[in-house]
Amino acid sequence: MTFDYAPAPESQAIVNIDSNYGLFIGGKFVEPKSGEYFKTINPATEEVLSAVAEAGQADVDAAVKAARKAYDKTWSKMSGKDRAKYIFRIARIIQERSRELAVLETLDNGKPIRESRDVDIPLVAAHFFYHAGWADKLEFAGYGPDPKSLGVAAQVIPWNFPLLMLAWKIAPALACGNTVVLKPAETTSLTALAFADICQQADLPPGVVNIITGAGDTGRMLVEHPDVNKVAFTGSTEVGKAIQRAVAGTNKKLTLELGGKAANILFDDAPIDQAIEGIVNGIYFNQGHVCCAGSRLLLQESIADEALHSLKRRLQTLRLGDPMDKNTDIGAINSRAQLSKIEELAKSGEDEGAQRWSPTCPIPDKGFWFPPTVFTNVTQAHRIAREEIFGPVLSVLTFRTPEEAVEKANNTPFGLSAGIWTEKGSRILWMADKMRAGVVWANTFNRFDPTSPFGGFKESGFGREGGIAGLGAYLDTEDNS
Amino acid sequence: MSRVEVRKTHKLFIGGAFPRSESGRTYEVTDTNGTFIANVAQASRKDARDAVLAARSAFAKWSTATAYNRGQVLYRIAEVMEGRREQFIAEIEQGEGVSTKKAANQLDAAIDRWVWYAGWADKYAQLIGNTNPVAGPYFNFSIPDPTGVVAAVAPQDQSILGLTSVIAPVIVTGNSCVVMPSPVHPIPAITLAECLATSDVPGGVVNVLTGAPAEVMPWLAEHADVNALDLTGIVDESVATELERQAAGTVKRVRQPKPGADWYATPTLSRIRAFTEIKTVWHPIGA
Numbered sequence: 001m002t003f004d005y006a007p008a009p010e011s012q013a014i015v016n017i018d019s020n021y022g023l024f025i026g027g028k029f030v031e032p033k034s035g036e037y038f039k040t041i042n043p044a045t046e047e048v049l050s051a052v053a054e055a056g057q058a059d060v061d062a063a064v065k066a067a068r069k070a071y072d073k074t075w076s077k078m079s080g081k082d083r084a085k086y087i088f089r090i091a092r093i094i095q096e097r098s099r100e101l102a103v104l105e106t107l108d109n110g111k112p113i114r115e116s117r118d119v120d121i122p123l124v125a126a127h128f129f130y131h132a133g134w135a136d137k138l139e140f141a142g143y144g145p146d147p148k149s150l151g152v153a154a155q156v157i158p159w160n161f162p163l164l165m166l167a168w169k170i171a172p173a174l175a176c177g178n179t180v181v182l183k184p185a186e187t188t189s190l191t192a193l194a195f196a197d198i199c200q201q202a203d204l205p206p207g208v209v210n211i212i213t214g215a216g217d218t219g220r221m222l223v224e225h226p227d228v229n230k231v232a233f234t235g236s237t238e239v240g241k242a243i244q245r246a247v248a249g250t251n252k253k254l255t256l257e258l259g260g261k262a263a264n265i266l267f268d269d270a271p272i273d274q275a276i277e278g279i280v281n282g283i284y285f286n287q288g289h290v291c292c293a294g295s296r297l298l299l300q301e302s303i304a305d306e307a308l309h310s311l312k313r314r315l316q317t318l319r320l321g322d323p324m325d326k327n328t329d330i331g332a333i334n335s336r337a338q339l340s341k342i343e344e345l346a347k348s349g350e351d352e353g354a355q356r357w358s359p360t361c362p363i364p365d366k367g368f369w370f371p372p373t374v375f376t377n378v379t380q381a382h383r384i385a386r387e388e389i390f391g392p393v394l395s396v397l398t399f400r401t402p403e404e405a406v407e408k409a410n411n412t413p414f415g416l417s418a419g420i421w422t423e424k425g426s427r428i429l430w431m432a433d434k435m436r437a438g439v440v441w442a443n444t445f446n447r448f449d450p451t452s453p454f455g456g457f458k459e460s461g462f463g464r465e466g467g468i469a470g471l472g473a474y475l476d477t478e479d480n481s
Numbered sequence: 482m483s484r485v486e487v488r489k490t491h492k493l494f495i496g497g498a499f500p501r502s503e504s505g506r507t508y509e510v511t512d513t514n515g516t517f518i519a520n521v522a523q524a525s526r527k528d529a530r531d532a533v534l535a536a537r538s539a540f541a542k543w544s545t546a547t548a549y550n551r552g553q554v555l556y557r558i559a560e561v562m563e564g565r566r567e568q569f570i571a572e573i574e575q576g577e578g579v580s581t582k583k584a585a586n587q588l589d590a591a592i593d594r595w596v597w598y599a600g601w602a603d604k605y606a607q608l609i610g611n612t613n614p615v616a617g618p619y620f621n622f623s624i625p626d627p628t629g630v631v632a633a634v635a636p637q638d639q640s641i642l643g644l645t646s647v648i649a650p651v652i653v654t655g656n657s658c659v660v661m662p663s664p665v666h667p668i669p670a671i672t673l674a675e676c677l678a679t680s681d682v683p684g685g686v687v688n689v690l691t692g693a694p695a696e697v698m699p700w701l702a703e704h705a706d707v708n709a710l711d712l713t714g715i716v717d718e719s720v721a722t723e724l725e726r727q728a729a730g731t732v733k734r735v736r737q738p739k740p741g742a743d744w745y746a747t748p749t750l751s752r753i754r755a756f757t758e759i760k761t762v763w764h765p766i767g768a
Contacts, residue, residue, distance in 0.1 A: 126616065142608060144749070237732070244729035249722025256732065413705075413731070432762045433545070436626075440762045449615035453623050453759045458708065459732040462758075467613050467623060469759040478755075480739035481646075481748035 005319065008326040010113045014100045017107075017190065020051040023059055023213065024196035026066035027206025033058040038215070040189055043110035044323050044332035044367040052189045055212040060181075060221040063210040067152040067179040068227055070207030075179050076149060078205075080136030087132035087174055089202040094125040097198065101191055105163055106323045108190040110332030110368070111286055113324050123448055124167040127466075130450035131171035134471060138176065141471050148476040149177030150253055151229030156219040156243075158235045159185035159334050160289040160390075166192050168465045169232055170209060171450075176474035178230060179208045183222055185235075186215040187335045220246070228252060230474065234291075237388070237414075237459055255463025255473040257291065257455055259388040260416030262437065263409035264294030264445060267402075267422035268303045274443075275421040276310045279394075282419055282445035284318065284372050287333055288392040291460075292417035294445055296385060297396045298405055304398050308376065315372050316359040330392060333368040342370050342391035349375045349384040354395070380411055388414070402427060406434045415457030419445045438464070491521040491667070493528055493691060494674035496535030497684020503527045508692070510667060513578030521667050524692035526700045529659065532688035536630045536657035537706050539685030544627045544655035552602030554681045555653055559595040561680040562588075562673070569669055573641060576666040590745055591645040597747075598649035605654065605753050618766045625757035627655035628734060629708030632701035634694045636714045640666035642744045644673065647713050650752035652686055656709075659688045659701060663714065667691040695720055702727035709734040709756055713742075 020037055022029040034056030039048050055063070075083070094101065101124070102117040109116070138147045153173045157165035162184055173180050184192035196211045212218060216239070223231045223243050230253045233243050237258040247254050264282050266275050282294030299307050323331035333339040350356050358371040370391055378385050378395040385395045399405040409418055418435040420428055420442045428442045438456045441447060448454065453467035463473045491510075492499040504525035510518045524532075543551075562569065566588065573584035610624040631651045636643030644662050651658045662670030674689045690697060694715060701707050702724045710728050715721040715738050728735050736755045 241729045241732060244732065245726045248725035248729065248735075249718065258732065428764065432760075435760075436629075438758060438760055440760065442762065442764045444619065444763055444765050447615070447617070447619060447763050449613065449617070449621070451613040452615050452621050452763070453613070453761050455759070457626075457628075457758050457760075461732060462734050464759050467759075467761070468611060469609075469623060472754070477751060478736075478739070479749055479751050480742040481746060481751060 005327045009322065010103060010324045010326060012103060012107065012324070015104045015107070017050050017104070021053060021189070021193045021213070023053050023055055023063065024193065024211040025059070025063045026210070027200065029196070032056065033062070038186065040108060040187065042107050043187070043334050044364070046366050049107060050190065052193070052213045055214040055218045057221055059212055060218065060225060063181045063212045064152060064225050064227050066207035067181050067210050070205055071151055071179040074205045075208050076177055080138065080177070083174065083177065084132045084135035086202060086204050087128055087135060087171065090198060090204070091125050091128035091132060093198045093201050094121070094128060098122070098125065101163060101194060104194055105191050106331070109159065109162055109188050110323050110334050112328040112331040114326055114328065115286060120161055120164045123450070124163050127167040127171045127450040131175040135175040138471065138475065141468055143472060143475050143477050150474060150476055151178060152227060153178045153180050153230040153232060153474065154222045154225060154228040155180060155182040155232045156223060156235065157182065157184055159188040160286060160291070162188035163191040163195065165234055166195055172465070172470050172474050174208065176471060178474055181210045181212060181222060181228070183212050183214060183219050186213070189213040223247065232473065233257070240461060256461035257463070257465060258459065258461040259414055260291045260293065260456065260460050261296060261386065261388055261412045261414045262292055262294045262417040262419065263296045263298050264419035265298040265405045265409060265421065265431065266300060266303070266307055267424070267427065268300040269423045270421040271423070272303065272307055272310050276307065276314050278419070278421065278443070278445045279311065280314055283394045284330060284392050285446050287331055287370070289334060289338070289390055290446065292439060292446065294419045295389060295393070295395060297394055298408055299396060299398050301398045301400050308396065311374065312357065312359070315374070318359065318361070318372055320361045320369065320371060321364055330372060333370050333391065336368055338390065339368040339370060342389055342393065345384055345387060345389045346373060346393055349378070349382060349395070352382045354378045354382055354384060380408060386412065402431065406431065410436045413459040416460035417441065491519050491671050491691070493522045493524055494671070494678070494687070494689040495528065495532045496538070496688065497678060499674070502692070503531070510576070510665070512575050518575060519668065521671070521691045524690035524697050526697070528690055529697050529700045530704070532659040532690055533630060533701065533704050533706050535685035535688055536659055539657045539683050540629060543652070543657055543683055543686045546655065548603035548606070551653060551655065552599045555595055555599035555602060555649065557680040558676060558682065559592045559599065561676040562592050562595065565672060565676060568672055569641060572668045572672060576640060576668055587639055587642045591642040594642065594645050595649055598653045601753065602653050605750060608750070609754065609757065609759070613761070620764050620766055621761065623759050623761045625654065626760045628756045628758055629656060630706060631656050631658045631709045631711055631756050632698070632707045633658055633660045633711035634698060634714035635660055635662045635670070636742065636744070637663045637665065637716060639744045641669040641673065643714070644670055646744050646748065647711060648687055650748070651711065651756050654753055654757050656756050657686045659690060661690050661692065661694045661697060661714070664691065664693055698724055699727055702733070703730060705731050707733060711736045711756070712738050714738070
């Protein structure tokens with residue numbers, strides 16, 4: 001006897017998507033001076049959702065000018081106490097509109113509604129709530145008795161957690177007294193534009209937050225603008241390096257949150273079923289569109305067969321399909337371009353001799369989809385063990401001793417995160433100490449919290465987001481001592 | 482008849498040893514009047530690579546030494562320097578053309594700075610690190626880890642105090658470094674290397690390359706096994722900018738030169754922060 005799931009679709013009725021959106025500059029939506037618009041689609045259906053303005057140089061200039069004016073005339077003169085109240089207002093409005101934001105995020109991004117509803121949007125509200133409280137307490141944060149804001153922050157964010165990445169950028173920037181020009185990713189602009197509406201509802205002074213939409217060129221114009229004081233970027237390591245080059249020799253403070261190739265390390269004493277849950281969450285959460293995803297599974301040899309068996313059995317129960325269905329585990333790949341990249345890397349895995357496996361799961365006719373995939377017989381030299389795939393693809397390697405696990409885990413230019421699964425406390429702390437990574441999850445994975453700093457070692461970037469360390473990214477912390 | 486003194490050969494300091502430059506090159510160092518003081522080794526690209534290799538090899542052990550141990554090792558540097566007071570003061574006086582009193586003041590400040598940073602070894606993590614009250618059943622803490630191998634250019638003035646102010650905050654947290662002292666006043670740096678070699682600092686934790694930063698630093702800025710650059714001593718903005726660009730190739734952390742430093746003032750934690758990485762660890766809480 002089998003039990004089938006009945007469809008449980010979330011309703012789209014809660015969102016009103018305009019047929020086109022201008023740029024949010026100086027507290028108002030304005031037509032782009034460029035006159036250009038581009039379409040944004042639902043990646044699960046390929047239906048056009050709206051047309052979004054493509055900001056050109058004149059638009060970027062206008063946005064930076066608005067942010068500068070708001071910084072000079074209003075925000076830098078406002079007390080921390082009052083800044084805090086605006087940020088608290090924003091947090092509350094996000095909570096009030098959370099269902100709408102979750103639906104909008106899922107429509108524009110393709111991620112399962114369960115994730116946008118239960119993970120993304122609650123964390124967005126939490127980030128604003130946490131940082132609001134810092135605005136009038138910065139002198140207690142350990143950055144000196146009178147820490148200063150930087151000025152205008154240029155922020156460029158990715159498409160994997162659109163509104164959450166916006167929150168990670170805007171909440172600390174505002175709390176520390178900076179004004180903001182933010183550019184969302186070109187495939188996921190809609191929740192950022194909804195956030196602009198939230199700023200209006202909160203009566204945030206005009207120009208404190210400016211949202212300009214566009215593609216890579218718009219982002220480049222923004223970070224290269226001579227009148228910005230801070231550049232914050234989350235995205236690919238390749239673009240991050242280009243940005244670091246571009247801001248070299250300027251006084252712009254830079255923080256980068258780039259790619260990863262995290263090892264998730266399973267020791268033979270770990271409770272297998274619990275660990276498999278965490279490992280599945282580690283790589284298949286958000287279709288693997290996660291920079292800190294546990295994309296390399298390191299299995300201790302003695303339990304490798306048993307763990308793989310459990311893993312495959314668990315993957316057969318994952319439900320791929322309509323992201324708006326509350327039962328869906330794996331949603332749509334965010335774009336055709338990303339799907340092609342995943343397909344290309346997966347093919348390289350086969351070509352280089354690794355063994356490919358996916359559960360049988362029906363793939364919808366329209367939209368962009370990639371089934372959860374596991375590669376075994378992977379060596380450290382394979383591209384799928386070295387390059388960030390940013391998709392639901394897990395590369396499995398094995399090890400014998402803790403020392404070998406450390407060696408393999410750290411054998412990457414990245415250093416964003418790592419996972420450790422073992423019942424032995426002393427080994428957890430020993431492994432955590434050895435990991436050259438900014439976030440170490442032990443007996444859990446992919447946990448996020450506004451109080452908890454996030455960011456990388458090595459080529460995964462520098463600077464932190466969240467916690468006390470994250471405030472340092474938006475304060476003038478450098479001196480000539 | 483007065484005795485003919487035995488002069489010293491001024492060499493590089495790599496992996497705890499004192500090699501000549503593999504290039505066989507030296508350059509003349511003079512006092513402020515142009516009078517010859519010594520021929521000093523002029524480091525090459527190969528020397529820079531050897532120094533990075535030595536620094537990387539030393540990192541594993543130094544970065545996992547206890548904070549108490551690192552503090553004692555730094556304090557030991559101050560002790561050994563104190564024993565070489567006369568030599569340091571004479572070298573500063575001759576090289577920089579300052580009075581004995583000024584030279585002594587500089588040395589005193591340098592020795593005291595080692596003591597100051599020695600005391601930080603087991604404290605900075607308590608200030609920069611913390612536990613984080615996450616909204617869930619997890620224990621979560623953040624600690625500063627050393628960044629790795631740091632390539633540094635010491636200030637061009639205040640030969641021993643500037644050098645000390647750059648090296649001490651880098652190594653106190655467990656980093657290893659390759660440092661280029663002032664090419665005009667390199668002699669006290671070589672004497673410092675001799676102090677480091679005899680004060681329990683493991684070989685390779687500090688490597689000293691005398692020579693031209695503009696020639697050697699680009700190799701270090703591009704070297705994939707260097708994690709960070711400290712450009713404090715780079716005075717030419719265009720050189721600093723180019724090094725920063727090169728550093729982007731492997732996403733190195735870069736501390737830009739900041740003019741107007743007062744090396745006698747008490748430092749802040751900004752240098753320690755610049756070359757440490759916050760690592761955050763999560764673990765579930767459950768019965």
